[in-house]
Amino acid sequence: MKFFIDTANLQEIEEGFQMGLVDGVTTNPSLMAKEGVSGTDKVKAHYKAICEIVGGLDVSAEVIATDYQGMIQEGEELAKLHAGIVVKVPMIAAGLKAIRYFSSKGIRTNCTLVFSVGQALLAAKAGATYVSPFVGRLDDISSDGMQLIADIRLVYDNYGFTTQILAASVRHPMHIVDCAKIGADVITAPLSAIKPLLNHPLTDAGLAKFLSDHKKASSN
Ligand code: E4P
16 A cells, blocks of 8 residues: 655655655645645645655646636646646546546546545546545544445446545544555555554563663673
């Protein structure tokens, strides 16, 4: 399972990349706004900076346009920025049409804001490279985000769709573990949700004991 980092913060991306934890990056307009990035030139420069930090890894850059022609123009400009750019397109009718167009041109896409199996099926049929079901936002409304990942896995496997399931809106380490059990292809999460996977009290206690036994033996 690939780990993408879900942030537009350059320091966080650099930290995750240096730790060897990052296989790609996802951003969205809210995450870009959080970093104070606005205006076409600054947005493009920021995407380029992200791409340069992570080398050739995939970086999802979301279109703002919601009409077909606008999405095509914006997506093509984004794709030209760097070979790692994946054009992120919302799950709306014009978005599906744009995904089909990008797919025919060899431009990779991430279909975002997916909340149902039906939507995921349409994204795959349109030729999306990635589909982003939002686990946390479903949990937020007392729905079962993880069940959606399992259902999409089943449907994609039934028909051999190659669209990768990119579990998004992943908020904590158990979301990641559950996605791995189900067989999501990718999770995207902030570093704060990924890092705790490292921790176990028995690891800390075991290491402390090994080191104290070693110290005792060395002083004999
Ligand atoms: C990433 O592709 C999504 O935009 C992101 O994971 C959404 O996360 P949130 O629901 O925590 O905002």
